[in-house]
Amino acid sequence: MNRSDAVDGPAPYADEPAAAASRAAAPDVPDPTASYATERRVAADRVHLRRAIALALHSPLPDPNPRVGAVLVAPDGTVVGEGWHHGAGTPHAEIEALRAAGHAARGVTAYVSLEPCNHTGRTGPCAVALAEAGVARVVFAQPDPNPTAAGGGDTLRAAGVEVSGGLLADEAEAVNRVWTRAVRLGRPYVTWKVAATLDGRTAAADATSQWITSAAARADVHRLRAACDAILVGTGTALADDPRLTVRDVDGRLTGRQPLRVVLGDRPVPATAQLHSAEAETLFVPGHRPATALSQLHRAGIRHAWLEGGATLAAAFLRDGLVDEIVVYLAPTLLGAGRPMVGDLGIGTLADAIHLDLVDITPVGPDVRLILAPAGRKE
Template sequence: MNRPDAERDLTLLRRAIALALNSPLPDPNPRVGAVLVSPDGIVVGEGWHHGAGTPHAEIEALRVAGDAARGATAYVSLEPCNHTGRTGPCAVALAEAGVARVVFAQPDPNPTAAGGGDTLREAGIEVAGGLLATEAEAVNRIWTRALRLGRPYVTWKVAATLDGRTSAADGSSQWITSPDARADVHRLRALCDAIVVGTGTALADDPRLTVRDSQGTPAPRQPLRVVLGDRPVPAHAQLRSSEAQTLFLTGHDPAAALAELHRAGIRHVWLEGGATLAAAFLRDGLVDEVVAYLAPALLGAGRPMIGDLGIGTLADALHLDLVDVTRVGPDVRMILAPAGREA
């Protein structure tokens, strides 16, 4: 391939990656964009995935292109899928449409769907994969991490005073942080598939765990609410409202809970449980990201932000890498990841 052709491939692949940004978040499926280009260099079809159960990006582009897809080159931000789920395999659809060449960015990390590149090659189609893979992976950062981990990506969110208290000695906790910080929490909640708390938090705080705007109006799409533990949650609890679906999981095993959620298509968990549940996830190495809001206030007593981690000496402290620090109103939001782990 000469240099002008290589530059053209990169330009069109970046167009496919840009189209992928139109795909919704959150969704159990990856965000994908596709561009079909005729042999004479004319874009004949574009598409992106509109969410679980809808046609994939390649199918959208093929529908737009029609007969012009024959002999075309397909540029796709993610390796065309190779399995039948709610929709058929895109690799087969591209081959049947007569596409002559496929250029994709990120190889598919999903073992169920991977292998599309090989299927295309077996059909006699020229395939180039892995170009701009890092750029494409950034579009599906959390989805990719979840597939590689084999479980949902876990973000632990905590709001505390400067001395690490999540409530005062009398149990009052509304509100430790400012309206600005709370609005930021709702913005980030909306990007997750599920919000997880323990029965302790459910009973002590009676939270709604919904995504709401600044006026308190619930968003049209709500993450799944998940309550982990054995104590019963009363019928009048806000977690039993019709505002959002709630899943009650018995037991206290974070890994088992994540496995069940992963099987259900949950890829990003927003952990809002109290100190005990957060400590259980941290002890088991199941927290991938920490979003901590610190208020410029001191209490000196009250509930701590984290429970016993089984650490007896400073040398064994759980260290975190600081990824970002942002002022949110009067508060500070820190995003961190366990030291040495990808955020």
Template sequence: MAETTTSETDAMRRAVALAASPGVPLHPNPRVGCVLLAPDGTVVGEGYHHGAGTPHAEVEALAVAGERARGATAVVTLEPCNHTGRTGPCAQALIAAGVRRVVVAQRDPNPLAQGGADTLRAAGVEVETGLLADEAERVNPAWTFAHRHGRPFVTWKFATTLDGRSAAADGTSRWVSSPAARRDTHRLRGLADTMLVGTNTVAVDDPQLTVRGDDDLPVGVQPLRVVMGERDLPAERRVFDDAAPTLHLRTRDPDTALRTLYAEHDRHHVFLEGGPTLAASFLRAGLVDEVVTYVAPMLLGAGRSAVGDLGIATIADALRLELAGTTVVGDGPDANVRLVLRPALRPTERGTN
């Protein structure tokens, strides 16, 4: 098989940049970029997927190239799809256009769409995989995670005081977080395709669970609102209004909820904003992949803990998190510290004793 050329590496970097074009929805489809190179290494076409129902990146690039696609090399961030959905299979489109070689960054983890590389090879097209794969995967992290694990990626968000309280002793919790932190929360909500809380949060707090923007924070498609729990809820709760779709999952098991959301509703990124009991159930099950917390510069001394019982009796068994990022959100008395953390690997998971 031919060596990957410098022009192909440069083209893949361009394809990754195309895939990450501003304004492209993060879900439900992956963001993909494609660059077509003539035999002499010049670019004859490029394209990217603009969202569900639109032409795929390869098809858009082929349309630009026209007859110049014959004998060309297609450099694409994700393995060309091998199935017919709203659009036809890209593997067959590349074959029909007479493309000679296809260079792929990320193999497709979606079992419904994968297999394009094998189809191309069977048709006599030379295929190379793995070029800048890590960079390509970072364009679609939640989508990739969901298809690899059979469940959505879970971000747990909460606000807390310096002493770990999410509400005062009398139950009041508005507002622990600052206006700047709440605005930032809406930005993060907009990155997910699912908002999830428990029935108790809906019964007590009556949240609407929508993304609310402003002139500088445009709102795209509202996430699916999911209420998890077995109890019935009044129909007049705000989560059941017409601002966004809502699903009531009548289960208390986090794993069942997540696998249902993936398999039956094509969900890839859950933004968990439930109370301490629901958060603890996801943490105990090992089903929190990212933690985002806004720490307010205040002390309560008593009140509701930010998380419920984790079944931990000794410091040696503490659930440890690794800090992935720290940002001051807002300024002056409205400043909060946003921490982004991920569950730490145990020593055995790191391959050490």
């Protein structure tokens, strides 16, 4: 039995030598022992990979880097090290686990929720670190979609490490759903949030809009804002509403890490505006091209942009196909007139309408939160 099979425990049959001799005489007869051992090995792989995926949930959100967990398991099935990534610039999950294991890392199987990285950034390549530590086998769930960091599996194989990838990939990818799509697209994942009346108005005819939705809905918005890297509005919203664009508690106090505030447009924002406060950093992006703004944000490490601009900016993103998710808070209120949810989309006939898939519907206080995505979109 080799080291990677040892995790499966002792052979399941007492007469293994006799069975092996019989199979040698009749090579076409299936080997039930091998099949059973493979099943047990895969079952063990699933258990340890799920632990790695669970550890990945401890990684910070938001962050430019993916959330990753790692588990090191000795040939006798003992877990000798665990770790997860604590954020950009800190050791990766594999390094954390190797440090926890120390000399016990030699000969282990490493279970990682994402393919070990293969590049040198703020830290060195994890694939090389695993090989140098004497790890015998690496099992990872999600292949790395980042072309800059991918290829760790090949590097490990070249170093003589047994590698298996793709098991529980969907479960691991769900932990990094937004990051994965952002990396594949080469731009931030964009969530458009809008609060409106039942007839689709975001403000009354006299421009009053506070508050269309309830305190419960507003608290929910702050909870979701906290998971984003940036909050984006246009100069129209900045001038009309003088927003803070921060994450706050029910008493209006700042909580946790603040997203980057981003203002798109050419009109100057007065120095007295709240967007110039020290509560959070603000980036002013000139022009009116959503793709240009997103490209700049992606280069700055922004992976999830929370779009809170008005109808005109929302329409610009939708026209360019740059909205990945829509979060709508609907109040049980009718206005009959006022600002619409979205501006002109350039659609002249029903056949050209933008269709959406309903992902989730949840009551929030007296309001309803809808989460939607462009119809038929694949992550």
